[in-house]
Amino acid sequence: MLEKGLVEGVICVQNKPEDRFGPMPIIATTREEILAARVNKPTLSPNLNLLDQVEQSGMKRLLAIGVGCQIQALRAVQDKIGLEKLYVLGTPCTDNVTRSGLQKFLDTTSRSPETVVYYEFMQDFNVHFKHEDGSQELVPFFGLNTKELKDVFAPSCLSCFDYVNSLADLVVGYMGAPFGWQWIVVRNEMGQEMLDLVQGQLETQAVDSRGDRKAAVQQSIPAYDKAVTLPMWFAKIMGVVIDKIGPKGLEYARFSIDSHFTRNYLHVKRNHPGMVDQHVPPYAQKIVSQYKLPD
Ligand SMILES: Cc1cc2nc3c(=O)[nH]c(=O)nc-3n(C[C@H](O)[C@H](O)[C@H](O)COP(=O)(O)OP(=O)(O)OC[C@H]3O[C@@H](n4cnc5c(N)ncnc54)[C@H](O)[C@@H]3O)c2cc1C
Known part of the structure; x- marks a missing residue:
């Protein structure tokens, strides 16, 4: 341009x-x-x-x-x-962090935080780290140290729709x-x-959509609330299974949107109870209403 x-x-x-x-x-x-x-x-x-x-x-x-x-x-x-x-x-x-929050994420998640040159949460349910020497490191979402990381996200991102x-x-x-x-x-x-x-x-192909996100989103709600952290061996098995049978394509995008919107809705409701109707847009309220939420 x-x-x-x-x-x-x-x-x-x-x-x-x-x-x-x-x-x-x-x-x-x-x-x-x-x-x-x-x-x-x-x-x-x-x-x-x-x-x-x-x-x-x-x-x-x-x-x-x-x-x-x-x-x-x-x-x-x-x-x-x-x-x-x-x-x-x-x-x-989604889930952006301050620079110090990013350091905490690297320190608690990567095998070698000081050599990470790039990382991304990807749609195969793994965080992909790339290191200075070109090596790759995969950490399954389910193996993240949620207890340590729960407070790492910026409050602005926890109330973003x-x-x-x-x-x-x-x-x-x-x-x-x-x-x-x-x-x-x-x-x-x-x-x-x-x-x-x-x-x-560009090489392009039509969008695809497979699987059903609903059960996975519903399970993610108490798991995040209770900061469930699985042992790494189990998280790896879970990652492989979910990648095989879990939501794919557009349904993965919906999974990711729905699980973040339900989490953020609860954040707003618990921390700014008087602002829910003003702050949470109708399209987000509609998404959230498909799930059973704790108080
Ligand atoms: C903080 C953040 C969170 C993201 N989360 C998701 C997600 O949850 N799901 C998803 O599908 N994609 C997400 N993305 C987008 C993803 O990381 C890639 O940027 C996108 O897939 C395009 O890939 P690319 O290789 O073409 O981008 P690149 O060629 O790598 O270009 C990335 C562009 O992003 C800009 N950029 C880099 N860092 C920032 C920043 N902190 N703030 C604003 N702009 C920035 C750069 O100017 C660059 O032009 C996120 C991006 C950012 C910056």
Whole structure:
């Protein structure tokens, strides 16, 4: 989009020179700067600090890449920062953490926290770590030390109901896709325009949906509440079994959305009881109402 002149700058997130996971939002104006922003930095990133710079730069056409909370805030002020055209490329996002929370996650979960260069929660029910030497480490979701990690998520993420980044024009994530593929959601004409630019370079297939998420979501509710942590050998077996018979494709995406929405609904209800109706959107209330929730 930069090279075709559709935009003059791109908001994206590089990492700090001294910290591979430290988010450093920038307004990129070259292909190299954008490519240097590849890879998820799984911590809260202050992207909106750049909006003053956008306004001062006099840029009229901008592409912003970001997660749901950043995009919601951006949409609220987009008419006030001098832009004529704003394209939004979003990623789904859940369970983000502060930089210190990320360290706690690495320290409690990885066999070698200091050599992790990348990690992602994936749709095969494992966390995939990549280490400096190129080796991979898989830790099943069911083996996570939930007792230690329960408080690691940012309170903003525990009360978020915009997992799928609903205000972006185009969304790219992995939920909803078979393992190793990305899932693309086009929300409007601008999203289609962006996708058309790269469509010829993409290998695509139709979305698939298999399994039934309901029982798995229902079981996840007390398991999270009681911070159940399984022995690793059992967690590995569970991971293999669930990967074989559990929800896949779109049904995995629904599993992930429903289990996070039920957890977050309980968080809001317990911590901000007077705000449930105002804060939890109707679509989320509808999802949550399919499950039996504790008080
Ligand atoms: C905090 C976070 C949580 C995520 N959770 C999920 C999830 O639950 N389910 C899912 O399907 N996908 C999730 N994603 C998206 C996923 O990690 C990939 O970004 C997505 O699948 C696109 O892959 P890619 O290889 O094309 O991205 P990449 O080429 O790696 O590009 C990633 C883009 O994300 C931007 N970025 C990196 N870190 C941040 C940050 N902290 N805040 C804002 N923007 C950032 C970069 O600017 C870059 O342009 C999450 C992303 C982030 C940043």
